Amino acid sequence: MTGDLFDNVAEAQPPREEIAEGAVLLRGFAKPIESELIAAVRAIVVQAPFRRMTTPGGYQMSVAMTNCGECGWITDHTGYRYDPIDPRSDVPWPAMPPQFRDLARRAAEQGGFAGFAPDACLVNRYEPGTRLSLHQDKDELDYSAPIVSVSLGLPAIFLFGGMARSDKTRRFRLVHGDVVVWGGPSRLAYHGVAPLADGEHTLLGRQRINLTFRRTR
Template sequence: MTADLFDSVAEAQPSREQIADGAVLLRGFAKPIESGLIAAVRAIVAQSPFRRMTTPGGYQMSVAMTNCGERGWITDHTGYRYDPIDPRSDTPWPAMPLVFRDLARRAAEQGGFTGFAPDACLVNRYEPGTRLSLHQDKDELDFSAPIVSVSLGLPAIFLFGGMARSDKPRRFRLVHGDVVVWGGPSRLAYHGVAPLADGEHALLGRQRINLTFRRTR
């Protein structure tokens, strides 16, 4: 049986895998609503296009991104923060689609976090060779809500570590439709994405789209 066939079986039969205390991997959880999610992403990008932001240290991120929801995550020479306004257009970020909100709520419940109501969704675009270094999601004001991360498009190696950057991360291969939820004792775990391998996804081509849902305040 080939790797592609293993991926198809995993997507057809969603499963719940505990990967750490307070963290679960939901295989294929988003696959049944892939068309709605992709259409929503395209509508968001049409209003607020992908861009590569610059870190406070002056480095340009390899991952292109945009946002939707009440607040969007941005970085520039002044630091990392959430803002209700898209700095490129000077207008509010696109509203978060209902299909996004419902998916995030249902996934959070599977992870043991009820009542999750995200007010921000980061939409990241990975192309072959791009990566995301180990980091913590700590720009939010309240850490009681979980993080919900949805993978679409090309497979990626997700790195999930501990509370210190020096902790060796575990590696998880995420495919189209997989969802990772982490919170509670794992809320501030270091995580990242290894350099994306080249490939061609049937629906999204040579890219991976990641949706990251957060409650910022």
């Protein structure tokens, strides 16, 4: 009985939910190609392994990450930036898989942003207890393009606020296959991820993988 109740609640969720002006949540949008996405992530990690980067302030990030695309986001003692070269291997980041690029384009279009052509994809790995503090994505040169964020694996609580860190945040439970798109008036909204609850996902085990697509220039 309890399982049926929760299944009905999940089915009742709208496939497209506007969470702010210029921001939408697309439930299950990436699920039809989950196998291709996971296989692509595993191939990327072989070339550019996950690592926990250090912030300019000397703090190690709890989220492990890597990148693919024409450039990748990195942080070290010199600051935050995009770079075409992986500093660990001193070679270019892996190319962005076609299915990544196509998914990001289609999701952005659903959010009202036609013609999105990302040149970077941040691949983040969350493990139980890992969190991402409220922040703005502002290292890109052009804010006219949206951010497209894809959730795979364990559920997470996504926090979405306003233009100031002190603005009230709303909480959204993201599950495997959900995609969030934000741009326009919400492009610089503060957002983050609450500490990841423990669990076991059928395909990815005790982790959440987040793909974040951006146009950096």
